[in-house]
Amino acid sequence: MRRLPAITLPVLALCALAGCGSPEAGPRAASPSSTTSPSSAPATSTPPPPTPTPTASPSRTPTSRVKDCFDGDCLLKLSRPVTIRLDAKKFYYPKFEVVAVKANTITYWVEYPHGGGAQQVLGKGASSSFGFRSRTPVEVSLVSIEKGKALLSISPGKRK
DSSP states (O other), X not given: OOOOOTTHHHXXXXXXXXXXXXXXXXXXXXXXXXXXXXXXSOOOOOOOOOOOOOOOOTTSOOBSOGGGGTTSOEEEEESSOEEEEOOHXXXXXXXXXXXXXXXXXXXXXXXXXXXXXXXXXXXXXXXXXXXXXXXXXXXXXXXXXXXXXXXXXXXXXXXX
């Protein structure tokens, strides 16, 4: 009886698993008449999803009481700078401050607990957010502003 080299059995097993063998065993190549060239395909594009515009939610009543925003979910009416205290266990940041309310914009400042901070200017309909690592971020949107009277939406964002 003749012995096969040690490499022959693994190669045969590999060919069996990979589908080596007759050309009939594998999928057939598409014929040129069944494929569509990129230049002859009609161009279709899907419009991007609409960007959500912040609006006053019927489930949230506008308030002028800053303490209503501690849970990070409120519609705050304001016309002057205010400090908005937050639940630091949930959001990491203990507060953020609206430092300016102008005719068409508001400016807010977030102080980082370990030094430094960030400032953001929002116009009507604009939004931004701030957050730390795996904590819930805070989303801030300027729903409306007229003659220095602003409606600011503050809401918890989604963790990433």
